[in-house]
Amino acid sequence: MLATPGYCDAHRVAVHREYGRARRGFDTERGFYQSAAWRAVRAAFLRAHPLCARCEAHGRVVAAVVADHIQPLKDGGARFDWANLQALCVACHNRKTAGETARHTRRI
Template sequence: MASIKRKRPDCCEQCGRSGTRLFGDHIQELKDGGAPLDENNVQLLCGSCHTAKTARARAERYSKEY
């Protein structure tokens, strides 16, 4: 995570917010087959964007199951 943060701007890659805690988010979630150690599968997101993206992915996964 630290190496990714050094290579990328210090802001949310989705909304551009800076000055906030950033989360390393798997673009394709691990539960959906995403590569855990591939830097190309990670984006830096603020808490709001990370929460919203995770909720969308879970809802989509749930709708496929039922």
């Protein structure tokens, strides 16, 4: 048991290293999400898919505002392929992202 909150010495370095990798990836992805090409694909996709796919699957009608990559870019997902996109509301996107982050953190 740890005397203080945080990571033990054996895992502290690994967690810090992974955070740095994730941060560098985020900065690269953020640049992509600001590109004119992505904005055009996102707008066209949301026009074609105006409802949240997850809410719709549960019988709810909620407007989609996020064109989400089903397979994340950091995991090799295709950037512009509509087959790798799903329309989500903010709540569903946040739940999906939190789940991905938790799974990724458990791998460390």
